[in-house]
Amino acid sequence: xxxxxxxxxxxxxxxxxxxxxxxxxxxxxxxxxTALWLLATDTVLAQxxxxxxxxxxxxxxxxxxxxxxLSAAGAGPAYGRLSGAxxxxxxxxxxxxxxxxxxxxxxxxxxxxITILWSPAPGxxxxxxxxxxxxxxxxxxxxxxxxxxxxxxxxxxxxxIAIFDESGRHGLYVVTAVSGAVATLRSLQPAPPSFAPxxxxxxxxxxxxxxxxxxxQLRSYDxxxxxxxVVDDVVGVEVMYLGEGxxxxxxxxxxxxxNCLFDAAGNAVAALSTLAPAGDSLAPxxxxxxxxxxxxxxxxxxxxxxxxxxxxxxxxxxxxxxxxQFRATGPDFRRPGSNINPxxxxxxxxxxxxxxxxxxxxxx
Amino acid sequence: xxxxxxxxxxxxxxxxxLLALFLLAGVALVLADLTCRAVRITDRARRxxxxxxxxxxxVEQLLGLSWGLGEAxxxxxxxxxxxxxxxxxxxxxxxxxxxxxxxxxxxDEPGHVDFADRRGTWVGSGPAVPAGxxxxxxxRIARVPSTSECLAIxxxxxxxxxxxRRAGSFTGAAVRVATVKARKAA
Numbered sequence: 001x002x003x004x005x006x007x008x009x010x011x012x013x014x015x016x017x018x019x020x021x022x023x024x025x026x027x028x029x030x031x032x033x034t035a036l037w038l039l040a041t042d043t044v045l046a047q048x049x050x051x052x053x054x055x056x057x058x059x060x061x062x063x064x065x066x067x068x069x070l071s072a073a074g075a076g077p078a079y080g081r082l083s084g085a086x087x088x089x090x091x092x093x094x095x096x097x098x099x100x101x102x103x104x105x106x107x108x109x110x111x112x113x114i115t116i117l118w119s120p121a122p123g124x125x126x127x128x129x130x131x132x133x134x135x136x137x138x139x140x141x142x143x144x145x146x147x148x149x150x151x152x153x154x155x156x157x158x159x160x161i162a163i164f165d166e167s168g169r170h171g172l173y174v175v176t177a178v179s180g181a182v183a184t185l186r187s188l189q190p191a192p193p194s195f196a197p198x199x200x201x202x203x204x205x206x207x208x209x210x211x212x213x214x215x216x217q218l219r220s221y222d223x224x225x226x227x228x229x230v231v232d233d234v235v236g237v238e239v240m241y242l243g244e245g246x247x248x249x250x251x252x253x254x255x256x257x258x259n260c261l262f263d264a265a266g267n268a269v270a271a272l273s274t275l276a277p278a279g280d281s282l283a284p285x286x287x288x289x290x291x292x293x294x295x296x297x298x299x300x301x302x303x304x305x306x307x308x309x310x311x312x313x314x315x316x317x318x319x320x321x322x323x324x325q326f327r328a329t330g331p332d333f334r335r336p337g338s339n340i341n342p343x344x345x346x347x348x349x350x351x352x353x354x355x356x357x358x359x360x361x362x363x364x
Numbered sequence: 365x366x367x368x369x370x371x372x373x374x375x376x377x378x379x380x381x382l383l384a385l386f387l388l389a390g391v392a393l394v395l396a397d398l399t400c401r402a403v404r405i406t407d408r409a410r411r412x413x414x415x416x417x418x419x420x421x422x423v424e425q426l427l428g429l430s431w432g433l434g435e436a437x438x439x440x441x442x443x444x445x446x447x448x449x450x451x452x453x454x455x456x457x458x459x460x461x462x463x464x465x466x467x468x469x470x471x472d473e474p475g476h477v478d479f480a481d482r483r484g485t486w487v488g489s490g491p492a493v494p495a496g497x498x499x500x501x502x503x504r505i506a507r508v509p510s511t512s513e514c515l516a517i518x519x520x521x522x523x524x525x526x527x528x529r530r531a532g533s534f535t536g537a538a539v540r541v542a543t544v545k546a547r548k549a550a
Contacts, residue, residue, distance in 0.1 A: 038395070046399050280446035280447050281444045311428055352484060
């Protein structure tokens with residue numbers, strides 16, 4: 001501070017002139033105004049950025065999980081009569097939810113659901129040595145060379161298994177108890193088929209990815225008791241199938257038995273359409289192709305044999321920002337929100353992938 | 365009147381007030397800059413995700429084209445040389461898995477390039493850059509030199525520059541995925 005002198009005290013008494021005051025006020029307002037504008041913009045952006053990042057993370061998570069399961073689709077027994085891809089006997093991907101609870105009917109085909117089936121342990125393949133009844137199923141299995149003398153080929157309580165044969169007849173079960181060499185099973189679908197001795201037994205995993213429209217969630221169901229949310233705030237799921245234009249030649253039953261494709265003499269009985277492939281390889285498969293039969297298999301595990309054509313699966317998932325305040329109106333927002341600040345909007349994110357599962361493409 | 369009470373009466377000088385305001389503005393500026401960076405980084409992450417997604421998608425589609433030994437008992441090599449993947453859906457009239465020009469990753473070769481918007485949705489296949497394109501995707505197929513039974517597949521996805529893109533004008537943040545496809549029997 002300046003020391004008080006007669007001159008300076010006189011000056012301070014003078015105060016500011018009007019011009020000085022106005023200049024100071026304008027400068028102050030400009031600086032304060034700019035600072036406040038920056039802070040306000042900053043606040044809006046700082047709130048929106050974590051939600052944009054969250055949206056991307058959810059998108060990547062959903063795609064990663066789906067692509068991982070789809071890549072494994074169709075992994076079948078490594079040993080035994082039907083060794084190779086599951087697609088020799090049954091469809092590894094079906095366009096609906098399948099399992100113990102909330103199954104879609106066998107003749108449904110949805111664009112917003114897919115069930116993927118594969119074996120996590122192809123080496124544990126074996127065959128039944130007793131008939132498996134439709135009601136109260138139980139089984140004993142052969143000590144195949146790959147089982148190495150281990151009881152029930154290593155199948156323990158809690159393992160999910162598939163039992164199937166050449167005709168396309170198949171069922172999914174969970175091993176509920178093991179007593180000596182006998183495994184007690186629980187069928188994972190209503191009206192399970194019965195099997196003669198010699199049906200193939202294989203540990204499998206079944207994952208149904210289903211879009212829950214009301215809750216706006218993508219859920220993953222294991223076909224038994226676990227039905228978990230994969231990601232929230234999903235506003236659209238679209239699954240598309242590409243596959244063979246030529247009619248399927250499997251499942252082919254053993255000589256003397258018939259199924260939906262062949263009579264007992266091994267002659268083709270079904271007149272299936274040949275689709276024009278888009279190019280040399282794959283044809284887009286419309287969903288209604290999967291709802292018109294002929295139907296192979298039995299009970300709730302019946303399937304449209306055109307599902308055996310599937311070679312590639314394309315998935316699109318659209319996600320939105322969780323909070324209403326970050327959604328605005330317009331084509332970028334499936335569900336409009338309350339945002340009116342163009343900087344603060346977090347547009348919907350669409351993630352997409354196409355998977356060509358190795359096991360659906362043997363020979364290609 | 366003591367010197368101290370006189371000091372209180374004096375209040376702040378205009379210089380002091382301006383200094384404080386400049387400080388405030390400086391802090392606001394730094395904060396705004398940080399947020400702008402976060403916005404830029406989030407947008408870059410979005411672009412990288414979309415590019416990785418597009419590259420993976422094309423690799424899978426190329427892997428899905430026939431390059432096998434068929435499902436018959438006698439192995440017959442089957443090669444897809446007719447599928448066009450440059451559209452929204454596969455179509456006829458393209459090169460399929462036929463060997464592509466060596467510069468297919470650096471220039472727009474017909475049948476080996478397409479464009480997508482900022483969501484990664486297909487918007488066109490050239491030769492001109494379609495309106496709304498944010499990404500360009502190119503791919504190259506080559507026989508692995510030591511064997512005629514393996515294909516090397518490379519896919520490159522990059523950002524289209526705002527000025528409408530000239531060949532080779534890239535941002536340097538491209539995504540490149542390579543894989544090998546072998547002939548296999550049923």
